[in-house]
Amino acid sequence: MTNINDNYLKLRGAYLFPEIARRVTAFLEREPAAASRIVRCGIGDVTEPLVPAVLDAMHAALDEMGRRETFRGYGPPLGYDFLREAIVAGDFDGLDIAPDEVFISDGSKTDCGAILDVLGTGNRTGITDPVYPVYVDSNVMAGHTGEARDDGSYDGLTYLPCTADNGFVPAIPSAPLDLVYLCYPNNPTGGMITREQLRAWVDYALEHDAIILYDVAYKDFVREADAPRSIYEIDGARRCAMEFHSFSKNGGFTGVRCGYTVCPRELAGRTRGGEEVPLHGLWARRWSTKSNSVGYVVQRGAEALYSEAGRAQTRNVIENYLENARLLREGCRSIGLTVYGGVDAPYVWVTCPDGVDSWGMFDRMLEEANVVVTPGVGFGRCGEGYFRISAFNTRENVEEVVRRMKAMVNQPA
């Protein structure tokens, strides 16, 4: 009989968002009348449509696909030059990144899972807690962990606590790590890292020959002038960091599917025999063997995000989401809740009232306010006692959420 990958059986429960969907469905079966009242602030999915610049570019590209003279079949395995060049000009102006260090993919979730294809076993891996679950689950699937513990964490990973005390930026560990996942603006806490804090992590990685996998899916939400938009703003990062980018949140591409990674040519790992091997060639081989890149129409849509019109239009959409975040922050504060994040990120990270845990607060918000949030503990042990509210919503819905939360306080359960 065919052997399966036993590591999958270590995975604890369902992936977080399907579990949320299950609870919402169960609630609506008990109370079908609530269906029309539900406001979803759980999964970080955008609500605003694609901007006109993107729509125009995709319609035009689709027209090209309808004429033999301009039809495009298989594209270059790592992405079209027009997009790789637009990315370098738009996101790395003044930084030392070349177009052939940019790898186009169908999204950051794919990249976060795929990176382990080219890395080996035995890496001491640091993961922030709370964290985007894909980092953890992809390590479990690859056999880089032991079994799950009762609290949902896994043997074999080094968890880096992110709490209110450290401003949701983990302390530099005393022990050496080989691989560290960092994400700023942070999902789920909405926190941001300072340039000095990021420099300390780069210095740590250089000292220990570690690699930082740096996720900047929310970089276009950064408003603090001096905060880093890319790890490559820090000297030495080319030798120790890959960077993961997404068009999901800035361009509203959650239903379009496109993102990219940056893998500098200097970045290297080593073989079991101790030989240094650049990751760039391995990553290129991974993509050219296991994928035929991303559709032409989608890549033209992503390119349009970097046009003058595309930038102006998406800036408006992002400002709107950030104003939502401000309203949610203020609303939560006005009813006495302690709130973090939501300044440089579309997520507001809220302390649960005394005596209520994350899932308890999830259930209360669902049942009493008919609002879907995300329980903090779903992102890791250190998320217990928090819940996340996503600002990806219409203004009307955000104002309604604030009204309902105020009403909840006035009529406690």
Added chain:
Amino acid sequence: MTNINDNYLKLRGAYLFPEIARRVTAFLEREPAAASRIVRCGIGDVTEPLVPAVLDAMHAALDEMGRRETFRGYGPPLGYDFLREAIVAGDFDGLDIAPDEVFISDGSKTDCGAILDVLGTGNRTGITDPVYPVYVDSNVMAGHTGEARDDGSYDGLTYLPCTADNGFVPAIPSAPLDLVYLCYPNNPTGGMITREQLRAWVDYALEHDAIILYDVAYKDFVREADAPRSIYEIDGARRCAMEFHSFSKNGGFTGVRCGYTVCPRELAGRTRGGEEVPLHGLWARRWSTKSNSVGYVVQRGAEALYSEAGRAQTRNVIENYLENARLLREGCRSIGLTVYGGVDAPYVWVTCPDGVDSWGMFDRMLEEANVVVTPGVGFGRCGEGYFRISAFNTRENVEEVVRRMKAMVNQPA
């Protein structure tokens, strides 16, 4: 320092098609005047534009993405029901396949690589020779092989020779295998399997508790009335086979990116402890954790392939490619070459003239006829002495290829 996946270093040379591209570029640097004369019949990329039914559906879906009321963000992780249901109705009419056994992906190449994520180590793996290189390379990357041998094959894989003697359908092995890759209509030989031959493979798999990974990317090119379009036409296949489908060749989606797999609920592997585990749940978990599925616009385009208009329009395109294949077959025969395939497939598999090997013939075709073909040995040891001509081209180009091949014979090098 961070450990890499050493298995990547076992990979022999570049992936086939980049190597072909390299030789074409080198030739054009020596003879730039030939650039306008080059006809590409190498990589199996379609040349005809997307059909109107697909274009209309994609434009309409794109319009939906531009309005808040109809905008779609993250889709269901395994694909939209509208597409899964259209597939079942269109491709499995009368067969026992349910929509939730259909998994939408961005293409068959991705699926062929990803399947090893959920399978374990130690499977005795059979791969036809010659073969689509992705099956082999993804096994190398996953550490399921030893080192490459001088002839480009790898220790640890069981090669199943496909030759003119066995009609390019491998003999049932005497030894047990746990995993077998089969592809019919076949890439690269253009050959087809009979219902009886496929039944023998299903019986073998059931007898040995093996899994068949059955690739039907070219199924819509089958013209023989009784030939199987799906392995699920054979009794028992639900217990021993996954099936890999692509819209690349029937729908012209090489630059759009969509395909699907079928994983029946009965299909199971086992843990190291001997416990049976259905693959369906593992495959679902793989996709929901490591991907956010395929864009909405693309899935609407794929759905349109199953509409009445979409079917009629793609049938015309396929008939046109098959007529190209017939012209190439006849042309090669008329100059004394022995030809296989090209009846139920868009590939013509041609025996090299005496004393010329595959790459030698590739170079001759490139240099003397300015036609890019694919050297048979690029698909495996048993492909030596053959070359593949793709019928994916315009009629004008196909007729030109035939003319130039006739001229080559009249003016031998």
